[in-house]
Amino acid sequence: MPIKEFIDLRSDTVTRPTAAMRAAMSTAIVGDDVYGDDPTINHLEALAAKRLGTEASLFVCSGTQSNLLALLSHCERGDEYIVGQEAHTYKYEGGGGAVLGSIQPQPLDFEPDGSLNLEKVEQTIKQDDVHFARTRLLCLENTQAGKVLPLNYLATASALAKQKGLSIHLDGARAFNAAVKLKVPITEISQHFDSISICLSKGLGAPVGSVLCGTSALIQKARRWRKVLGGGMRQAGILAAAGIIALENQVERLAEDHHNAKLLGQGLAGIEEFLIDPQSIQTNMVFTQLVNIEPVPLAEYLRENGILITPSPTLRFVTHQDITTDDVQMVIEVIEQYFA
Numbered sequence: 001m002p003i004k005e006f007i008d009l010r011s012d013t014v015t016r017p018t019a020a021m022r023a024a025m026s027t028a029i030v031g032d033d034v035y036g037d038d039p040t041i042n043h044l045e046a047l048a049a050k051r052l053g054t055e056a057s058l059f060v061c062s063g064t065q066s067n068l069l070a071l072l073s074h075c076e077r078g079d080e081y082i083v084g085q086e087a088h089t090y091k092y093e094g095g096g097g098a099v100l101g102s103i104q105p106q107p108l109d110f111e112p113d114g115s116l117n118l119e120k121v122e123q124t125i126k127q128d129d130v131h132f133a134r135t136r137l138l139c140l141e142n143t144q145a146g147k148v149l150p151l152n153y154l155a156t157a158s159a160l161a162k163q164k165g166l167s168i169h170l171d172g173a174r175a176f177n178a179a180v181k182l183k184v185p186i187t188e189i190s191q192h193f194d195s196i197s198i199c200l201s202k203g204l205g206a207p208v209g210s211v212l213c214g215t216s217a218l219i220q221k222a223r224r225w226r227k228v229l230g231g232g233m234r235q236a237g238i239l240a241a242a243g244i245i246a247l248e249n250q251v252e253r254l255a256e257d258h259h260n261a262k263l264l265g266q267g268l269a270g271i272e273e274f275l276i277d278p279q280s281i282q283t284n285m286v287f288t289q290l291v292n293i294e295p296v297p298l299a300e301y302l303r304e305n306g307i308l309i310t311p312s313p314t315l316r317f318v319t320h321q322d323i324t325t326d327d328v329q330m331v332i333e334v335i336e337q338y339f340a
Ligand SMILES: *Cc1c(COP(=O)(O)O)cnc(C)c1O
Pocket: 061, 062, 063, 064, 065, 067, 088, 089, 141, 171, 173, 174, 199, 201, 210
């Protein structure tokens, strides 16, 4: 263990497995998952499918791989997917769909609420014409930069996709944050999608892994592509054991992260140099513009005081299970001291 524990607000990916997870990992029954022989992975996949209300699911090493598998399974060479300009799937995944699937992205700007304007989506869907790529898939993200997409928007987006013959995928890396915020079962979100990717390794606290959920036919394709990508893991039940606990025991507590994010936002709003509307904080992310302040020296000062952030003109603070309400108070005090 490090001598000094940092208050790490860089991301919810920094969460360490809970004691219950480590115990479950140490006793997990495992087998060769490429042969379908790992009972713990099979359990996790069944559990995720049941929870999301889909026919099947696939345990994968990361959210990036999960989204890539969705692209490769929904689309073929020369197909196109519509996606947010700032979407993780488009901007932060190395162009994997293009690199490995010859799938063209058609990015559109996100609206301020994290949605894609559905009129623009409709206008962007290409006619069947030899000049054009075939528009095959619509990708949404929820939460998007901490923002929750309204359920009626999801229903409308889904209806549009169906009407136009597109599949619809959700990058639901933090979809459980959205469900907890809305106080609805995750199926209220997942029912609108043909596939949904969920990160177990963010707010849910597992050390590694995501699940891709969808129809049996889609997941069968994804399983094949996962092997092609070198993602067929063997006795990975050791990881799935933590994933099971993530799904079973870690969802409701996301509300604490949302509460702490709100407290942090309210505290920062009292500091002149931070431009922030605490009302805008919906889940576990706090974004603030810095007014006439250099982010790097601030981040260095915070590090000296045991607090980690990523320096940027728009600062992002992410709350998670390893951040307590006391930690939040401490962060606010330390930042106040910096400006005093
Ligand atoms: C973190 C994240 C992913 C996947 O990230 P990995 O680090 O590959 O697990 C996908 N989409 C969004 C929106 C994310 O925040």
